[in-house]
Amino acid sequence: MWRAVRITVAVAVMALFVFGFVNLSNREPGAWEHLVERLQLVPSLLGTWRGVAGAAAVAACLLALTLLFGRVYCSFICPLGILQDVVIRLRRGCDKLRGKKRSGAALRFAQPLPWLRYTILGIVVLSFFLCGTALVAWLDPYSIAARFMAAVVNPLAAGAQNLLEGEVETQPAWGRYGWLLLVVAGVILVPLALAWWRGRLYCNTVCPVGALLALLSRAPLFRLRMDPAGCVRCANCVRACKAQCIDLKNYRVDSTRCINCYDCVSACEHGLRPKWTLPFRRRAPQNAPAAPEKTAGAPSSSSRRAFLGLLACGASALAASGCRPAGSGGSGKPGELGENQGSAVSPPGSGSVPRFLDTCTACGLCITACPTRVLQPASWQYGLRGVMKPQLDFTVGFCNFDCNICGRVCPEGAIMPLDLAEKQRTQIALAEFHRERCIVQQHYTECGACTEHCPTKALATEEGQFPSCNPQLCLACNACVETCPQKAISLVGDESQGMHAQIDRTKCVACGKCARVCPSGAMTLQRLLIPVLTPELCIGCGACTYACPVRPKRAMELTPRLRHLPAEVRREAPAQNPVSAEDFPF
Amino acid sequence: MHMKRRDFIKLGFGVGAAFSLDTLSGLFPAAVAEESTPAVGGKPALVAVRGGDRVAMLDAALAALGGIGAFVKPGQSVVIKPNCGWDKAPQMSANTHPSLVGHMVGLCKEAGASRVVVFDHTCDNWQRAYRNSGIQEAVEKNGGEMLSAADESMYRDHENPSARNLKKARVHAAILDSDVFINMPVLKHHSGARMTACMKNAMGLVWDRGFFHSHDLHQCIADAVLLRKPDLNVLDAFAPMLRNGPKGKDENDLISTRSLLVGTDIVAIDAAASKLLGNAEGDVRHIDLAAEMGLGEKDLTRVAIRRITLA
Numbered sequence: 037m038w039r040a041v042r043i044t045v046a047v048a049v050m051a052l053f054v055f056g057f058v059n060l061s062n063r064e065p066g067a068w069e070h071l072v073e074r075l076q077l078v079p080s081l082l083g084t085w086r087g088v089a090g091a092a093a094v095a096a097c098l099l100a101l102t103l104l105f106g107r108v109y110c111s112f113i114c115p116l117g118i119l120q121d122v123v124i125r126l127r128r129g130c131d132k133l134r135g136k137k138r139s140g141a142a143l144r145f146a147q148p149l150p151w152l153r154y155t156i157l158g159i160v161v162l163s164f165f166l167c168g169t170a171l172v173a174w175l176d177p178y179s180i181a182a183r184f185m186a187a188v189v190n191p192l193a194a195g196a197q198n199l200l201e202g203e204v205e206t207q208p209a210w211g212r213y214g215w216l217l218l219v220v221a222g223v224i225l226v227p228l229a230l231a232w233w234r235g236r237l238y239c240n241t242v243c244p245v246g247a248l249l250a251l252l253s254r255a256p257l258f259r260l261r262m263d264p265a266g267c268v269r270c271a272n273c274v275r276a277c278k279a280q281c282i283d284l285k286n287y288r289v290d291s292t293r294c295i296n297c298y299d300c301v302s303a304c305e306h307g308l309r310p311k312w313t314l315p316f317r318r319r320a321p322q323n324a325p326a327a328p329e330k331t332a333g334a335p336s337s338s339s340r341r342a343f344l345g346l347l348a349c350g351a352s353a354l355a356a357s358g359c360r361p362a363g364s365g366g367s368g369k370p371g372e373l374g375e376n377q378g379s380a381v382s383p384p385g386s387g388s389v390p391r392f393l394d395t396c397t398a399c400g401l402c403i404t405a406c407p408t409r410v411l412q413p414a415s416w417q418y419g420l421r422g423v424m425k426p427q428l429d430f431t432v433g434f435c436n437f438d439c440n441i442c443g444r445v446c447p448e449g450a451i452m453p454l455d456l457a458e459k460q461r462t463q464i465a466l467a468e469f470h471r472e473r474c475i476v477q478q479h480y481t482e483c484g485a486c487t488e489h490c491p492t493k494a495l496a497t498e499e500g501q502f503p504s505c506n507p508q509l510c511l512a513c514n515a516c517v518e519t520c521p522q523k524a525i526s527l528v529g530d531e532s533q534g535m536h537a538q539i540d541r542t543k544c545v546a547c548g549k550c551a552r553v554c555p556s557g558a559m560t561l562q563r564l565l566i567p568v569l570t571p572e573l574c575i576g577c578g579a580c581t582y583a584c585p586v587r588p589k590r591a592m593e594l595t596p597r598l599r600h601l602p603a604e605v606r607r608e609a610p611a612q613n614p615v616s617a618e619d620f621p622f
Numbered sequence: 623m624h625m626k627r628r629d630f631i632k633l634g635f636g637v638g639a640a641f642s643l644d645t646l647s648g649l650f651p652a653a654v655a656e657e658s659t660p661a662v663g664g665k666p667a668l669v670a671v672r673g674g675d676r677v678a679m680l681d682a683a684l685a686a687l688g689g690i691g692a693f694v695k696p697g698q699s700v701v702i703k704p705n706c707g708w709d710k711a712p713q714m715s716a717n718t719h720p721s722l723v724g725h726m727v728g729l730c731k732e733a734g735a736s737r738v739v740v741f742d743h744t745c746d747n748w749q750r751a752y753r754n755s756g757i758q759e760a761v762e763k764n765g766g767e768m769l770s771a772a773d774e775s776m777y778r779d780h781e782n783p784s785a786r787n788l789k790k791a792r793v794h795a796a797i798l799d800s801d802v803f804i805n806m807p808v809l810k811h812h813s814g815a816r817m818t819a820c821m822k823n824a825m826g827l828v829w830d831r832g833f834f835h836s837h838d839l840h841q842c843i844a845d846a847v848l849l850r851k852p853d854l855n856v857l858d859a860f861a862p863m864l865r866n867g868p869k870g871k872d873e874n875d876l877i878s879t880r881s882l883l884v885g886t887d888i889v890a891i892d893a894a895a896s897k898l899l900g901n902a903e904g905d906v907r908h909i910d911l912a913a914e915m916g917l918g919e920k921d922l923t924r925v926a927i928r929r930i931t932l933a
Binding site: 061062063198202203204205206407408436437438439475479481482483484485487488489490491492493496497565583585586607608609610611612613614615617620621622 | 670672709710745746747748749750754770772773774775776812813814815816831832833835836837838839840841864865866867868869871872874875876877878879881893894897898899900907922927929
């Protein structure tokens with residue numbers, strides 16, 4: 037029965053999990069939709085740190101659940117755990133088909149390696165205090181599984197949809213992750229291969245979440261207990277145990293490694309059941325055969341003490357040196373921002389690039405939820421700490437003005453949920469107009485691609501007066517050359533052909549002064565609309581950059597704001613009807 | 623068969639003479655004033671309606687043109703191309719109003735159209751634009767189909783030999799394959815093209831819009847008319863965006879004109895629309911270029927206009 041409950045919950049969790057990462061219709065995510073992501077341990081801890089609504093409650097519940105029942109999280113909720121269970125099941129199926137009894141190491145009770153997992157946990161915790169989620173992102177089981185969904189499952193689903201319904205939308209050949217999906221697949225392959233080989237080995241030796249929960253599940257109130265009187269030593273439980281934590285010799289279940297899958301309970305007909313038990317009732321029951329005093333199955337408490345000591349030392353050292361996670365407060369002074377962080381644009385709601393890099397575990401949920409695909413996994417743009425974390429890539433898309441989905445789906449508070457009005461005045465980057473590259477300037481034809489996409493009208497067009505010189509009429513009198521404030525005009529040609537004025541279009545600002553001083557009418561003006569930027573209105577959505585048709589270097593470029601700033605919002609007076617509202621003007 | 627019908631409309635013959643002016647005013651008691659210039663016996667090339675709600679104005683305009691049956695014959699397939707480019711709510715006037723598009727879909731179905739498809743190559747994400755413009759819901763409710771235009775496979779190479787710059791383009795297959803093409807844009811200011819109305823709407827028919835921008839935008843807009851000349855143009859000018867177009871900032875950018883322009887002459891309709899926005903003649907270069915290329919009449923004194931004011 038316990039096992040059935042576990043499987044039912046796990047299947048539901050996995051279904052919702054996959055569903056959450058496959059949003060092909062770009063529907064608005066419902067409040068319930070990303071519940072499963074919010075129930076994860078690391079996101080809820082980070083969310084608690086960042087003040088995400090509900091995250092503290094989730095974290096408290098998960099920890100309380102662990103104290104009560106043990107590592108329920110690992111089998112019921114953790115998506116990587118569930119995926120490993122799938123692999124283990126496949127392995128068992130394969131073995132059965134091949135008709136061979138599973139033998140060897142995988143079947144037996146294994147000696148625990150608590151020092152290894154607690155050391156890794158210690159390193160991860162320390163690394164978090166030193167450089168945020170740089171390491172957490174690669175070891176957190178939720179993030180590993182989530183990235184796999186985002187990089188591999190999502191594009192597969194999109195491809196399947198295109199097969200079934202015809203090509204409705206151009207899909208990038210490698211999915212949203214491009215070649216990075218090889219890295220994602222490589223990372224998830226480690227726990228899955230370990231699972232094939234030796235069950236939940238990853239969870240009990242490497243996984244920092246497993247180690248953290250192990251610390252709390254030394255003596256859960258409702259834990260598995262063997263009944264030595266009824267036990268017939270058939271070892272069915274040992275064979276069923278994915279965590280290799282049942283010590284039949286001593287009638288003990290190592291609750292720090294037990295991942296509460298309850299497979300052993302289903303396998304045992306002789307009294308292996310979870311029972312309410314007083315904390316720290318360590319001794320085997322009186323009627324049990326004599327067990328050695330020092331049980332091999334119990335984790336070494338000395339290593340736990342060592343770990344806690346390490347933690348305390350680290351924390352006090354950090355406190356003493358006044359070192360906080362970089363940018364957590366984020367006053368945004370340039371000196372505080374550090375090196376190698378500024379070359380990418382972080383999503384609106386992330387506050388600042390350092391704050392973002394400290395918090396994000398690169399799960400990729402926002403990347404799959406982003407309707408314009410502007411959110412792309414970074415390779416090196418943020419530096420080493422930011423690999424796989426989302427950045428805005430304006431060659432792929434631009435940030436939709438009326439969308440705040442990334443902040444709404446982020447379970448960690450790396451991207452805080454901003455209400456739409458606030459998001460619409462958050463400057464994440466700043467546009468730069470390279471006039472000399474602009475089509476209007478280069479070809480004397482109107483374009484407006486950038487301005488038409490600009491949602492705040494930081495970029496608008498105004499009319500310029502663009503000069504051209506007719507060499508036949510030009511007297512080469514030098515009047516325009518002397519007048520031009522930009523020194524954009526020079527006289528060219530030679531004595532035999534005749535000299536005439538020539539305009540350097542990369543310098544001209546279309547003021548029209550040259551034509552007004554031209555005595556012969558050789559200089560004529562063309563009225564053309566050209567973009568003008570009002571930087572304080574710019575929110576850095578990148579629509580202008582995306583739309584700009586100039587290549588290879590675009591005329592509109594964006595500079596990331598390491599610390600996001602509030603942009604100005606200007607409301608204009610209501611437009612007045614230029615013609616009579618009473619009749620047709622034609 | 624449809625070529626024959628299209629030619630018939632282009633020539634503007636007075637087959638619909640049965641719908642004379644007198645009977646028309648009887649059909650629409652709300653119509654308080656009508657005038658037409660110059661006195662042409664046949665159907666007008668441009669019907670300008672004002673004062674009603676959008677659906678009533680569309681009904682009045684179509685009646686003046688001989689009803690939807692003059693454009694859609696039973697069994698024909700219809701493609702409607704609204705301006706649905708932006709993830710904006712209907713009241714922002716960034717997209718054609720869904721009530722108009724939905725009503726037109728319904729009319730085509732009533733006229734016996736075999737299939738009515740609607741699409742736009744959007745600027746914002748297509749699914750959000752389709753949904754939040756309200757157009758998807760209106761179209762599907764009236765029996766039409768929204769087509770994706772977000773994949774290049776939807777488009778086919780199309781030669782455009784009479785054009786000056788846009789000699790060829792990848793055009794949405796629905797435009798090339800449908801019997802009837804109804805162009806249904808919304809009137810707006812445009813920061814690059816100065817105005818967007820019927821001609822500019824054709825940019826949503828092609829895959830590579832960047833080509834337009836980098837090869838003389840105005841000339842390409844005029845050229846795009848030749849990709850396929852719409853059989854009917856319906857311009858939503860109920861609350862045009864006077865500035866900050868084509869996306870717009872807020873409702874303050876809109877003016878109230880409560881107008882609808884319907885017609886077969888795409889140049890005339892844009893020329894009239896340009897005046898609604900207060901542009902002077904010659905301000906919008908693609909109108910001049912299109913007239914120069916013989917795609918329509920920009921001199922409104924030489925266009926058969928029927929003006930209808932609804933109470």
